Amino acid sequence: MKYPGSINKSYKKTIDYKNRGLDLESLINEACKYYLEHNMAIIYKKPTPIGIVDVDYKNGAIIKKAYFKEPSTLDYNGLYKGKYIEFDAKECKSKTSFPIHNIHIHQIEHIKRIINHGGIAFLIINMNSSYFLFKGEDLLEFLSLETRKSIPYNIILEKGYKLNYNYNIGIDYLSGINESYKELI
Numbered sequence: 001m002k003y004p005g006s007i008n009k010s011y012k013k014t015i016d017y018k019n020r021g022l023d024l025e026s027l028i029n030e031a032c033k034y035y036l037e038h039n040m041a042i043i044y045k046k047p048t049p050i051g052i053v054d055v056d057y058k059n060g061a062i063i064k065k066a067y068f069k070e071p072s073t074l075d076y077n078g079l080y081k082g083k084y085i086e087f088d089a090k091e092c093k094s095k096t097s098f099p100i101h102n103i104h105i106h107q108i109e110h111i112k113r114i115i116n117h118g119g120i121a122f123l124i125i126n127m128n129s130s131y132f133l134f135k136g137e138d139l140l141e142f143l144s145l146e147t148r149k150s151i152p153y154n155i156i157l158e159k160g161y162k163l164n165y166n167y168n169i170g171i172d173y174l175s176g177i178n179e180s181y182k183e184l185i
Contacts (some may be wrong), residue, residue, distance in 0.1 A: 030170030043078035132160035133176035
């Protein structure tokens with residue numbers, strides 16, 4: 001861009017992925033709080049396991065150096081109608097497909113274990129300005145049958161349950177569980 005006095009300024013757009021999904025998590029956290037306060041479900045966000053190496057106590061106990069102790073599994077877990085629930089929040093910028101690399105291998109293995117033990121595991125995906133509950137069973141089936149590196153949006157529309165935003169609740173994922181897991185709940 002040219003400014004008066006021959007001053008040239010250029011702007012470089014940087015993409016910051018570290019807080020992607022924060023809005024989705026905020027909406028899910030609102031729902032978890034609502035469900036707990038109304039005795040509907042007990043679902044909590046799991047903390048990421050970190051080990052602290054160095055802390056600066058001069059400036060209010062600021063962590064200066066830390067490491068991940070182990071890979072985190074899924075973001076949320078708890079109980080609903082006597083069933084163990086665990087799920088992860090995922091966001092996607094693509095309009096046509098959800099990249100499988102957004103789901104880590106250890107998370108896929110964890111989803112398998114939960115399902116094998118009779119629990120409920122799923123993803124909440126924010127894609128195309130909509131929220132979907134995508135069952136762990138459907139994810140595992142897709143991964144076993146397909147060699148694609150992404151799940152097409154039409155599969156998410158077909159197999160997923162579209163979740164509604166509720167002003168009082170946030171993202172009402174319990175309605176998605178009730179509809180998607182009728183046979184279990």
